[in-house]
Amino acid sequence: MKKLLSVLFLFNLCIFSAYAGATNAVINCTIHGNSTSGLFLYQLQDGDAVSLGFKRPDANGNCSFNLDVKEGVFFFKKAGGKGHEFKTLIYLKAGEQKQVDFYIGKESIDYDSCAITKPNAETKSFQSWLNAMNEYAHAVKTKPSVGRSKYAQFEKFAASFLKTNKTVNPYFNTWLNDKVAIDLKYLRAGNYFGLGRLNAACDSSISAPEFYKPLLDKNIVNDVRILRSEHGMELLDYVFGYWKFNEVKNQQKVVDNFFSPENAAKITNDAVKVAFLMHKMPGIKEYENFVKYVEPYKNVFVTPKQKEAYNKLYNDLGPFAKGKPGYNFELKDVNDKTYTLAGFKGKVVVIDVWAMWCAPCLQEKPIMEKIAEGYHDRNDIVFIGMSVDGHAKKDAWKSFVKKNHFTSIELLSQFDESLFKYYKISGIPRFLIFDREGKIITVDAPKPSNPGFKKLLDATLNAN
Known part of the structure; x- marks a missing residue:
């Protein structure tokens, strides 16, 4: 029965946001003021807001999105806008053509306002809920105790909102009820972390456990309505983070768990x-x-x-x-000496991919240097820093390396070449380890600040 319900839900979800064969909906946009800024469009898909890319307005501030959609929710965001939440949206149906005007001042970093010509009832209703959600979230963000005290009041508002915001579209009404239910769970779960990052402070108040008790229900992560809110995946992250913290009482393990897909086993x-x-x-x-x-x-x-x-x-x-041959890079150091992976045969090779502009990279650098110092009496391991600042920054990079007295071999590359390109690295810092034969141990090692990093090095060195 559970699988049948899932299939039926997915069928309905496809009707809600599926793409048909021909373009059948258009969003025409005009940006007034600073018209050089790009406009991003996102679509609600499977519990997340998925980017459909961005358009750069023409000289008159105009751009348009042609969409193959039967019925769906779309969010707008200014390129480089402030904050991660969405402020404006549109509910679009097949065959509709909508005009959306955005207004922005010369000194503004986000849109000052947005106006949709003849918005449908669904857009009006959903925008009202979005405004209320953002207002509440801003009031309680980083203030878990405030969130707990205001939550019951917001729950009452949500119930009243649903009663007074019914449309003639029965599908939308059902969907909105489901979304609001998930959004409320999201706000409760997120409140534990101050509606922020999982590595921030947790709500450790003595009076907190009773408020978060509903989150202990294991079925919360199996609620298929999760797919009907753009906060669905965030809800899962927060709930799994809450469970992990209650299990281990360790913030770093909560963060490590957040980046892992292992929680899928609990769904x-x-x-x-x-x-x-x-x-x-x-x-x-x-x-x-x-x-x-x-x-x-x-x-x-x-x-x-x-x-x-x-x-x-x-x-x-x-x-x-693991065990595959490593990419045989060929790069130069600060003295223009060329190094290759093959040239280090017989040594365990540890690579730190970094850049001068990357703050997290520079936080790990001294830790890596200290770890390397601990192996200075061994001739079977080498530590390499690989900057992706690019060849145009060669002189600045050389000065930076010398100024900071880095003791590892430092090589220069850029994001579209060599090891960075081959391993499809999308974010830094990144740490890679190769064995004495130049074969992969890992192309995504823990950070040096993680105790697991040194344990992995020692295990690699002790392997035959």
């Missing part, structure tokens, strides 16, 4: 499970993690889009599996 609903895995898969950088956390659930990838994403990641990560 029994196939529709929610595959949405969660699709959400986490871009963060999987090791073939071994794909095999461990994704491959066991291959059967839940049923749509063409899901199968394509699964197969692409499988094929992309295959060459990066």
Whole structure:
């Protein structure tokens, strides 16, 4: 019965946001004021707001999005806008053509206002809920105790809102009820972390446990309504983070758990499970993690889009599996001496990919240097810094390395070449380890600040 309900829900969801064969809806946009700024468009898909890309307005501030959609929710965001929440949206139906005007001052970093010509009733209703959500979230963000005291009041508002915001569209009414229910759970779960990052402070007040008790329900992560809110995947992250913190009482382990897809094992609903895995898969950088956390659930990838994403990641990560030959880079150091991976045969090679502008990279640098110092009496391990600042910054990079007295071998590359390109590195810092034969140990090692990093080095050195 549970699988049947999931199939029926997915069928309805496809009707809600599926793409048809021909372009049948258009959003025409005009940006007034600073018309050089790009406009991003997002669509609500499977519990997340998925970017459809951005358009840069023409000389008159105009741009348009042609969409193959039967019915769906779309969010707007200014390129470089402040904050991560969405402020404006449109509910679009097949065949509609809508004009949206954005107003921005010369000194503004976000849109000052937005006006939709003849918005439909669904857009008006949903925008009212979005405004209320943002207002509440701003009032309680980083203030868990305030959130707990205001939550019951907001719940009452939500119930009243649903009663007074019914439209003639029965599907929309059902969807909005489901979304509001999930948004309320999201606000409760997120409140534990101050509606912020999972590495921020937690709500440790003595009076807090009773408020968060509903989050202990294991079925909360199997609620298929999660797919009907742009906060659905955030809700899962917060709930899993709350469970992990209560289990280990360790903030770093909560953060490590957040970036892992291992929580998929706790989700029994196939529709929610595959949405969660699709959400986490871009963060999987090791073939071994794909095999461990994704491959066991291959059967839940049923749509063409899901199968394509699964197969692409499988094929992309295959060459990066443990034991595969490492990419034989050829780069120069600060003295223009050329180094290659093959040139270090017989040594364990540790690579730190960094850049001068990357604050997290520079936080890890002294830790890496200290770890390297601990192996100074060994001749079978080498530490390499690989900057991706680019060849145009060569002189500045050389000065930076010398000024900071880095003791490791420092090489210069850029983001579109060499090791960075080959391993499809999308974020830094990134740490890679190769064995004495130049074969991969990992292309996504823990950070040096993580105790697991040195343990991995020692295990590699002790291997035959």
